Amino acid sequence: MESNKDQLNQFFTEKNTVKNIQSNDFINTGEYLDIIRAFARITYKSIYIIDYQKKAFEYVSDNPLFLCGLKPEQVKELGYGFYFRNVKSEDLDLLVQINEIGFDFYEQIPLDDRKLYTISYDFHLINEKGKPILINHKLTPMFLNEEGKIWKAMCIVALSNNQNAGNISINRHGSDIFWSFSLEIRKWNSEQKAKLSERELEMLRLYARGLTINEIAEKMFLSADTVKFHRRKLFEKVNVQNITEALAFATNNKLI
Structure with a gap:
């Protein structure tokens, strides 16, 4: 049986492990969580913040969709252990793959543009009644260290409008192009966003x-x-x- 440390290491490699945070970086964050809390009060979506230096959740909103019957403090305490508790086993393997390919893509982005990108994908959460719910999960960088690695990221959770897990895509803010990932051929493809009349x-x-x-x-x-x-x-x-x-x-x- 895997230990908690072994489970955690599935999600953290050298590519997304932040070791060096300068004092100026801490100053730049200011009271940013106050802004996040205010945003959480006016949106129906679930919000949580990942701290890649601590390999933990820094903040979890009280929207019940993501909590799966737990309190925000409990989810925060579980951190990545929450995934192993409340994600379908087959979708856990998917999340590990997404973590790998997402950071591979991220390393190719110029440093100045990295905060403009968001990765989106779908997976099943097991709610408090033991039923799987397909959710859409979006992750975008908030703070980077001097090397350009993601230090803190915001995650937004909402009900998915798709039928199955996966649906992996990356969007750049302000661009009409997005990238979708094919799990079958393990390749990113650039596509034009749908334009509605x-x-x-x-x-x-x-x-x-x-x-x-x-x-x-x-x-x-x-x-x-x-x-x-x-x-x-x-x-x-x-x-x-x-x-x-x-x-x-x-x-x-x-x-x-």
Whole structure:
């Protein structure tokens, strides 16, 4: 049986182990956790902060989705042990792979750009009732050390709009390009982000308000059949099955 140290070492290699933190680095962090706590109060998503120097969680918000029936203090105390307690075994192997390929990608990014990148992927959490829930997990750097390694990172957890674990991608803030990773051929591929028309965006905003197809048709000066046609084309464009998934996609990608 693996020890806690052996389990932890699956997630930490030389590439993402931070050893040297200068005094100026600590000064630069200031009271940043106060900002994180304020953000956590106004979002429905779960937030936690990873400290790669301490190999631990520095902060965990009280949103119940990520907690799986535990209190924030308990999850913080467990740190990476939380994954071994509350992630499906097959998805644990996936997380180890993502950790490896993510930091391989990160090492190729110019130092000045590293804070602009976010990695996103899906995996199952086992909730307090023992049921698996597919969540989307995004991680982005907050503070780097002088070598450009991630010292502290923010993680955002929300319900996934996909059907299966994986769906690994990296986005650069302000870019129309993103990179997706194929686990089958173990390769990153660059792709163009989906661009929605103003009509498609308007339709999604109206759906988000809870309007029916007939109400949307009336507001858009279209027939109900035309709204259904545009909705079907939208589903094909962003590769989703229903309007709930489409709204989740649009929200997660900051389209509406």
